Amino acid sequence: MIIKGRVHKFGDDINTDDIIGAKYLVSTDAKELGKYCMESIQPDFTQKVQPGDIIVAGKNFGCGSSREHAPLAIKGCGIHAVVARSFAAIFFRNAINIGLPFLEMETVDKIKDGDTLEIDLTSGIIKNLSQNEVYKTQAFPEFLQSIVSCGGLINWIKAEKKKEE
Amino acid sequence: MGYTIAEKILAAHAGKKEVWPGEFIDAKVDFALGNDITAPIAIAEFKKTGFDKVFDKNKIALVPDHFAPAKDLKSANQCKVLADFAREQKIKNYFEVGCMGIEHALLPEMGLVLPGDLVIGADSHTCTYGALGCYSTGIGSTDLARAFVDGKIWLKVPASVKFVYKGKLNKWVGGKDLILFTIGNIGVDGALYKTMEFCGPVISGLGMDDRFSMSNMAIEAGARAGIIAADKITKAYIAHFKRKAKFYQSDPDASYEKVYEWDVTNLEPVVACPHLPSNTKPVSELKDVKLDQVVIGSCTNGRITDLRIAAKILKGRKVKPGLRLIIFPATQKIYLHAVKEGLAEIFVKAGGVFSTPTCGPCLGGHMGIITEGEVCLATTNRNFIGRMGSPKSFVYLSNPAVAAASAVRGKITHPGAL
Numbered sequence: 001m002i003i004k005g006r007v008h009k010f011g012d013d014i015n016t017d018d019i020i021g022a023k024y025l026v027s028t029d030a031k032e033l034g035k036y037c038m039e040s041i042q043p044d045f046t047q048k049v050q051p052g053d054i055i056v057a058g059k060n061f062g063c064g065s066s067r068e069h070a071p072l073a074i075k076g077c078g079i080h081a082v083v084a085r086s087f088a089a090i091f092f093r094n095a096i097n098i099g100l101p102f103l104e105m106e107t108v109d110k111i112k113d114g115d116t117l118e119i120d121l122t123s124g125i126i127k128n129l130s131q132n133e134v135y136k137t138q139a140f141p142e143f144l145q146s147i148v149s150c151g152g153l154i155n156w157i158k159a160e161k162k163k164e165e
Numbered sequence: 166m167g168y169t170i171a172e173k174i175l176a177a178h179a180g181k182k183e184v185w186p187g188e189f190i191d192a193k194v195d196f197a198l199g200n201d202i203t204a205p206i207a208i209a210e211f212k213k214t215g216f217d218k219v220f221d222k223n224k225i226a227l228v229p230d231h232f233a234p235a236k237d238l239k240s241a242n243q244c245k246v247l248a249d250f251a252r253e254q255k256i257k258n259y260f261e262v263g264c265m266g267i268e269h270a271l272l273p274e275m276g277l278v279l280p281g282d283l284v285i286g287a288d289s290h291t292c293t294y295g296a297l298g299c300y301s302t303g304i305g306s307t308d309l310a311r312a313f314v315d316g317k318i319w320l321k322v323p324a325s326v327k328f329v330y331k332g333k334l335n336k337w338v339g340g341k342d343l344i345l346f347t348i349g350n351i352g353v354d355g356a357l358y359k360t361m362e363f364c365g366p367v368i369s370g371l372g373m374d375d376r377f378s379m380s381n382m383a384i385e386a387g388a389r390a391g392i393i394a395a396d397k398i399t400k401a402y403i404a405h406f407k408r409k410a411k412f413y414q415s416d417p418d419a420s421y422e423k424v425y426e427w428d429v430t431n432l433e434p435v436v437a438c439p440h441l442p443s444n445t446k447p448v449s450e451l452k453d454v455k456l457d458q459v460v461i462g463s464c465t466n467g468r469i470t471d472l473r474i475a476a477k478i479l480k481g482r483k484v485k486p487g488l489r490l491i492i493f494p495a496t497q498k499i500y501l502h503a504v505k506e507g508l509a510e511i512f513v514k515a516g517g518v519f520s521t522p523t524c525g526p527c528l529g530g531h532m533g534i535i536t537e538g539e540v541c542l543a544t545t546n547r548n549f550i551g552r553m554g555s556p557k558s559f560v561y562l563s564n565p566a567v568a569a570a571s572a573v574r575g576k577i578t579h580p581g582a583l
Binding site: 013015017018021022023025026027028039040041059060063064065066067068069086088089090093094097098141143144147152153154157158 | 189202203205206209210213214215231232237239240242243286287288289291303304305306307308310311314315319353354357358384387389441528529530547549550551552556
């Protein structure tokens with residue numbers, strides 16, 4: 001799967017309250033949540049996002065709460081992938097489970113706000129088309145690939161149960 | 166080669182002889198939890214699976230505690246989703262307002278989570294129960310939906326990091342200070358994807374309420390779990406529960422990715438400053454932080470011991486005029502204790518409000534939102550930008566003694582200074 005889009009750059013420790021404030025947790029709809037993504041730290045963020053864009057961030061992205069509303073809001077506002085130096089554990093599994101593509105990359109500092117990236121999720125290769133650079137990242141382990149390739153955990157369970165029958 | 170408590174519990178629940186850090190396992194859970202924010206998504210996802218019955222109606226808890234008693238129409242709808250699902254699936258542990266308490270105080274109090282268990286909860290502070298010597302971890306709504314189906318969870322086995330606390334604690338210093346001190350040292354990703362194991366003579370001397378405060382905030386260092394080996398204090402706490410518990414100890418030759426050892430004899434109460442729990446300072450260094458609001462409660466510090474400490478300080482004193490003091494006990498049982506012991510009266514006479522159990526103010530939900538420019542000191546667990554309301558407000562975190570003393574003075578204050 002190839003994802004191509006413009007980069008929106010964020011720093012370290014972007015937490016789930018930054019991604020979607022608690023006052024919006026009265027909805028479970030990705031599109032509705034998407035309207036308020038990153039509101040408290042970058043009020044004009046959702047206006048800048050074009051469908052297919054990519055978030056690039058520092059360490060510990062998605063720290064804080066377990067709210068699945070956070071990856072849903074990111075997806076809902078039109079972001080197609082997140083690249084970060086590291087991800088908080090619950091955000092990591094939520095992103096896998098709902099099928100929000102993401103990659104871990106040590107050298108995120110090389111990527112600048114506004115760069116255009118082309119991400120190959122299967123190989124983990126990221127091409128920076130603006131800077132003419134190529135970054136190799138770790139593709140998901142097999143177990144996680146199997147969930148992602150099913151389109152998320154719910155479809156994976158259905159597939160597993162079918163196998164058993 | 167030995168194993169840590171976490172590795173032993175995970176192996177037992179995955180039906181394996183041993184597990185190794187980094188390994189993916191599919192494990193059976195003893196208990197699964199959702200609340201009024203996370204369970205509605207889980208219930209919707211469960212319905213998509215085509216399964217019509219949950220794996221075990223006795224091993225699931227649904228607790229409407231975040232925006233309950235319902236703060237508005239949308240919250241009321243979310244709470245109703247839980248109530249309807251509980252009725253339809255005959256889920257035994259659904260806690261309607263009146264029985265409801267903050268989930269992470271309520272479940273241990275009811276004996277629903279015990280030493281040796283594998284517990285998952287669609288709430289990041291599910292790590293609280295690690296204080297009982299179980300493996301308890303926060304997961305997402307879709308994970309919970311899957312657990313509803315077959316009672317299982319996929320996990321990557323975390324490496325363990327050991328934290329040894331030595332020395333003797335000062336007056337007014339407790340579990341909250343130890344965990345803030347720890348997070349201040351290692352950072353908000355200092356234990357990213359690890360199991361934290363808290364031990365040493367200081368931990369052995371802590372009561373359960375202080376231990377819950379510590380394990381509760383393991384997530385604020387990025388950890389999957391914060392475990393304290395069950396001992397005689399744990400045994401006394403669970404003595405009146407019927408279900409059998411399993412007591413695990415880490416082997417002497419268990420492998421830890423890192424070991425921290427601290428003498429905490431000189432530790433004074435710790436305060437986390439805006440906007441990260443790792444931004445800590447000893448209370449004496451905060452000279453002139455004026456406050457608009459003080460909040461005492463939450464899954465971190467809303468237990469009876471916390472309220473007793475606050476009452477001890479507030480007895481016969483008054484809250485600084487112009488400051489709002491909001492106290493919310495974590496469960497109905499704690500509420501009743503506070504009334505019987507006369508704590509509620511002390512709080513009200515001091516000029517504070519004594520609220521029904523709710524997560525409300527901690528996450529900026531309701532019952533104490535702060536506006537632009539306001540400063541709040543809270544015994545809660547997070548002080549991110551906008552956590553309790555306006556993105557232009559400021560949240561400091563402390564133990565209940567510092568919070569109570571600060572409410573009296575109107576600025577951040579060492580309890581010994583009153």
